[in-house]
Amino acid sequence: MNNIQLISASAGSGKTFFLMEEIAKRIQGEGCDVVAPEAIMATTFTNKAAAELKERIRMKLLGKGCAEEAQRIYDGLIGTVNSICAQLLKEYAFEAGLSPAVDILPEEDAKRIFQMATKDAIEKFSPTLELVAKRLGLMGYGSGFSKQDDWRDFVQRIVELARSNGMQLNDLDRSAQNSWQSLNTLLGTAHAESMNGEDERLKEALIKAVALLESGTPCKKPTIPIIRDIHQKMMKGWELSWADWVTIENIAFNQKDDEIRSLWGPWESDDVATKARHLKHPRFRSDMKAMIEGVFACAAEALSEYAGYKKKQGLMDFVDQEVLVLDMTTHNRSFQNSMRERLQLLMVDEFQDTSPIQLALFLKLSELAKDVIWVGDQKQSIYGFRGADPALMDAVATQIESLNPEDAKKNILKHSWRSKELLVDFCNDIFATAFAHQLDRSKVCLSIPEARKESGAGGWLEDWLIDGQNATTRSGSMVAGIKALIQEKDIQPGDIAVLCRSNEECSELSAALNQAGVRASIAQGELLATQECVLAVAALRYMTDSSDSVAMAEIVCYADHHSQHQGWMKQLLESPNATKEAWKLDPIMQSLDEARGRLMFLTPLESLELAMRCVGMDRMAHAWGETDQRLSNLDQLREACVRYQDRCKSRRGAATVSGFLTWLYEVRKELMQAEGHGSDTVNILTYHKSKGLEWPVVIMASLQKPSKSRLFGASVQEAELFQADDPLQGRGIRFWPWPYGTKRSVEAISLCLDDSEIAVKAKKQALSESQRLLYVGMTRARDGLVLARQVKSNKAKQDWLDELVEDATGNMILDYDEDAFLIQQGTQETKVYDAQTRHLASDDSAQAQAPSKARYMLPKVETSAAYPPATFAPSGVSWGDLHEDDVEAQIKARLGDRLNLCSNPKMADFGNAMHGFFGADDVNCDQASRLSMAENLLKNWGVAGAIRAADMLKASDRLTAWIQSHYPDANMMREWPISMKLSNQQETQGWIDTLLELPDGYVIIDHKSYPGTETGAKAKSYAPQLQVYKQAVELATGKPVLEMLIHMPLAGEVIEVRFK
Amino acid sequence: MQIIFDMAYDQQVAPHGSGAGSAAIGTLYVGPQGLLNVLETQLGLTGREIHHEIRIHAYMQRMKDALSDADAGYYRASFQEDGWSSARQLLGWRDELVLAGWNGAHSSDFTAKLAALALLEKGVADEVRQSLGDRLQRVAQVLSMGNQSLHIASVIVEGDAFLPHIFTNLFGMLAEMGVSMVDAEHEIAPSDGNLGIVKDAMFDASKRRAMVQDHDDTLVLLQADDEWAAASVVSAWLKADQKKNKDVLVIQKQGSDVLDQALAQSGLPVQGGGARSPWRSALQVLPLAIANCWAPLSISTLLELLSLPVSPVPAVAAKYLRAAIQHEPGIDGESWKKAESKILEKYQGYYVEAGECESDALERANRLVREIREFLVDHKSGSEGIEPKRLQDLCEWVKQGFVKAEVDQHAIQAMAQAGRLAELASKESQPIPRAQVDRMLDSIIAEGARNPDDQSEAAPWMRVADPSAIASGVETIVWWDFIDHGSRPSIFWSQKERAALAGIGVELESSIQRRQRESAGLRRALKFAGKRLILVAPEKHHGTVQQLHPLWDEIRYFAADPSDKNSEDAWKVLVQSCSSLLESNHASFMGRGPCQFELRDRAFLEAGTASVTISEGAIQMPEKLSYSQMSTLLGCPAKWALQYASNLRPMDSLSLPTGNQMIGTLSHRIVEELYTDPDLWGVETIREQTEIYFDQFVPQMAAELLEAGRDVERCRYRDQVADAVVLLVNAINKAKLTVTKTEGQVQGKSLGSIPFHGYIDLLLADEAGRAFVIDLKWSGSSRYKKAEVENGEALQLASYAWMLQEKPEDDWAPGAYFMLAQGELLTADSSFQAYRTLESPLSVQEIWQRGEKSWTALFQDVQEGHVAFTGMQDEELLNADREERDLMVASPPCHFCEFGNICGKTRGAQ
């Protein structure tokens, strides 16, 4: 840990700039040893961040005149943790005893693979757990909001937590015990006596009650179906769930329902705790115990089954990679040695977002690296939901800093390079107080540096009170505010970012904005519902299957350039068959029909592109207006196809058009339209996604929502004591299953648990996380910050902001006045910040106008000329203009006897062997080496024994002799390259087997290993090829080709081919 | 012969001297591979190409043989994990060493890794020694023996960056043999303007740096939001001055459908050059056929195999089988068997038509069916692996599919791949585990194939795939995909390894050398651009956001004047956005004009209408009628017309039934089976019997439940179905009814003049012989059906009752829905003695009469030419209208409708 330089970089403090300086310094060896660019390991959280980091480093190095180093950066290990781990595992697979083929298990498949892998464990435990799960409502039944948890998901979740926290089987054991005991204790002592009679009593009561109802005994109306449902369930012999018991305990009666109410006996009371008899029911306890222990036990088995399965399949997920690299880093000598050489600088960006296992990995890697820089900001740790553990991070940071307290002070970046002064002060004041209990002021507060004294002055705040009656008024008032800002502040929509808590809020708001004529960045709903995608997909469908008449109708309906577009529906209904036939005659359909024949050679993506091309998709997008958006959507569709193909690859499956279409419809709910961007588009995104970004103006929305602590479900429990050399030691998991299915809140159980230490701690964690999220949000703003609070029934609601409290006193930090924010800082005086207050209501009268968008020009369509292929091979040339009758072939010379083929060789290979020999044979060489060359060639072409090697020599000898006697002055060139570009731009390249240069021209000789006897006709068939050679030679040399000869070594003939 | 060599010249090189209407002989531009080919030819060393997989396999064998050696410790564990991939990886390293000149020599300084490689090299098969390095070494060896005659006059070595050791070595030998060796340093084409400024800074450190200027388009980064905009600009620009195009060179790494389309539309030749891809349809046959030979069966994979444009299952047979699994998603069930007999019949017919005699035709058709059974139904291989013989047979089957389809030579690549897998299988004697088959397949398929139809057309401009293949100056260079294509990281060799290798004369290329060469190659785009360099960078490629090409970093840097603090952002003047060019009909840009542009006519997709009017009587009476037709018409007359009168159908392979639909069919089948043979069970054993049937039918009708990891779900379904059946039987018994018929067809009545027919799930009778009807439903909730009964809209039940009525005075058979998943009997008839009898405002007879009336009236509307899209109408008004006419109210079935896009329902406001 000693070598770790931990840089605390608050939001906007110029982290990247600082890092670049540090890296460049090291590469140049300024005041330190020179670091080789390829010996840098830098981890980021996204591929994009990695690419940016590389680019920045390169620019920096180029700026320092280190062009070569800038290029060498590509050999360093810069990327996401996982891409680096993947590379290391591949490179060091043998050291680690692993398969070098690292197949990454795609996240979307994780669940499926987990189920497949752990089926034995699940099967083993399901006979017991399924029964319990039914009663606890943990079967995963239902959908949407009324979907139950599934006990098997908890098994998976616990396995995941165990893996990402490096837990072992005994940790799970301990966790199971702790989970059950803590819960059991909090629920209080259970009834000692068996409560088996309870069911009978209830049944009796229900039967009587239903009988009474049948006879018309009065009862509160909503209560009747409840009684009936439970009664029916009991009559069917089905077991009651604990949610049913809660229902029974909470049945509400009217005054006059006494007769039925009296049946309720023990479950009727004004006191919540008294009537909640099920909590003390031994069976309830045993169910909970069985579930907790069963899920942990099942998880323990699943953990090893999962590992075994992936190993067998050669699959790995991100956590596996991290665990394996951690393991190599900790235990593998040769890896350690190699890394010691290789790792001169380790840089970890955004260290606050690392998962526990990653943290452990970084700590270990740091031991191997010479120089280590970790950069991050504890205040921006907002990925708890993804497994980051802020508490662990804090512990590590404290430890590192305690080693070198002096350095620690130096390693705090102090200046704000982002926000204007007023905003910097505002955030300083709020968060120095909010984080006071855990962070020193110096780690929170920034100041405006000298260089920005002028440009950094100013800044503004606004306090919006928006009408929060319902979603519509909420969005409406936001729109009104945004419009006002654009008008009054002279800013572009693209300068504004609105931050929301959830994706739903984002889409709601952007829908409202779009309706009001302001473009918003967030996707506007399903991709496949857009008209451009409907048309594209219809084209693809029809192209794949001509019987898809729905797709055909969609094309006719959407494509205005389809000849039958006008009045198509009427025609279809009036004369279906004739109309459908007429549709097919249109050029669009015909091009799709024609394309169908080529599908066999296309990839799914190419098929989609071809389909789009056939319907003139891009031009349709221009015709419909909103071209940018539509083209982006079409791009999004192409991207989906690429994603499908990638997915097939990682599943080692096939990718087909029908598979793509099936997948497309399967995931259609998740495929969203492309996000807009640009200066005319208001950015709308979640707080989580805003991290690392900045805008001139930031509007904080969703402030009414308080944070929620998660008491039930599975979560990680910190260790009692943090140990730096084994940071994951002693951690555990708490798993409390929610026993009431889809019933979301049950007062009785809350009464038991809410004040417990565990609940208080969970609450506190949630609170801290929500404060950090606010920090991230507020610090995104450069010039102006808006807090958009909701007013409901005349009361402003900002529960989330109210969670900004001073730890010591519990007092709220932020308060509000007309045109001012007030900040309370402990005992100090209240600080007042001017902030314009706007009372906003939704303005229905505002005319919705579609955002007007420029239209784009398109290149003028020309009827396309037919162009020949760019290249052609001389041997592939057809007769073309040449006519067979114009060619004659005559035997020019008989060189000797026919040579015999000994076996039945593959003629192509045999020909190659012969060519190979003629191309290289030197008749002046010694016989032995010539023979061995001939034999080797025959062997290498897989035709050994096809001809006697001596015969090959004979063929070569007699040809050479003939040439020498016939063309005594010839300069002989063998395997001579030619290249030619015709006037129609076609290019060709080839080899002339033998070219004889004579004083007045050339002779072309081509060898053909034709075994037959029709040598004349055969030779003639090569005329087109020879023609190409002739043309090339004549063009290149300006001299004529005097003769074109085909040499047939087997027949022992030389045949002249002549054009009449 | 004269050879011009550069490390990058194995790809297409341009310009290479010959313009249109010219030719060259005896001159050759080559890279390493090309040079090797020339030398091998001249030395008589040619031979058949050995595919990489065969090399991997041979290396794997060698690794296996050497396993017991101490030095094998390095790879032993990995090899046992995954022999194939281990061999592939080690072989890659070996090849790199051989390329650096290693001949297998051992050294005492070797690390474990090198020692292992040396160990393997000792007994490695000839097949392995076929890498570029091996072959270059062989050439060098032959050359070193002397007395070889080469027909090479000179070699000009271009490029000023470092050459790998093996080439300097080779060139040394050539020089000794009298080949004249020339090092050619390229001239830098002189340029004006911004291009000149950046070039000066880049190539001549001594020149004073200057800052690029505005209003100069000699060096342009053309930025576009998408490929379409970029393609529009580029094609319009190329079109604008075609005479000058012979002085243009286009750099394009990957084929672009979008660019080609734009070029074609402008009447220009297309670039072509689509990449090799493993995803071509023809190449999916093999992996899909193999995927189908494993247990448990994956039904969606089977569907994919049956949906391919070409497959060993002939098209018509595939269609029948597709239909079968669409109905019952499994194999070898009733539907599957029916499909088999249809195939038999159909193909026998085909063969007879083709001139075969009856018996021959039958035999051939039988063979076809047998083959399909053999490869799709019988003997699935499990965890023990697949027998090599069977794998070979499968490959043969796949190959034969291509032959049958009579496709031309284009399918050869696919057949060759199947052949190679068969060859690999033939080398094995034990069953091959799935993981290894997958890996072998991966290696074979990964090479992919090109689309034979995707050809570059002859164009006046020159093309290269990479700037390093530019060989001399050219006036304008257009770099189409100026985006970061990623760069392969160098293999890491430790200092110790490098030193040990150097000790035995093996010089590994360093990262520095490799990167220098790479960088020099990229800079050629600037070096050789005389007048203009246009860098085209669409922000997205195939919809994925791209990074700019790393060369841009350098250009940006050299565009500034370091002495001027304010010039850091000077590069911004180099950026030109496509949309701004296209927004305002710019007549000319980047030195050309006028460009021919046009606007596409505006088009509006009309909002859907609530109804259309067509000519009276255009819609014919249907030939027959069923309840589902009737309810469709009642729900939405337009849907009815489109579906039944116009016969619009979606393609059939989009999805397979799953979930409720699948279990529903399965439960029906089980109930049917139970009541077909009621003697097999009694009330006490009904549960077991149900479970027996469940297990029997699942592979045939719900095969997905057999997939690994679905056991719990299968058990839950088994339980649920058993629960449902028990409750159903109890309900039937409680009402003292007996089942007289299952899935019984009823017909014989007509509505108006249209014959009416239907299937009744369960037809029952009480002791008095009175008929009862139960319709089985599997659905997530019983709410809707309950409401239907309570609102007096249970038309389906009423239609059965009506059909069962023989004489008008007969009773109307009481009917009930049995909700399987809930175990609830929904009925308004007390004789069922249900847990609770619902109250219906209408009697069965009244319901039917109202339904009949509604059908007649609504159908008449349609016939009169008024076709209503009820889903597009205001629901209240619609209901009010129906009530006024005393017709049944039914909510429009938009959720289950295929026509939402064409009727406008799902079109919304766009």
Ligand code: SF4
């Ligand atoms: S989507 Fe609705 S309105 Fe349109 S045809 Fe189908 S059912 Fe009728």
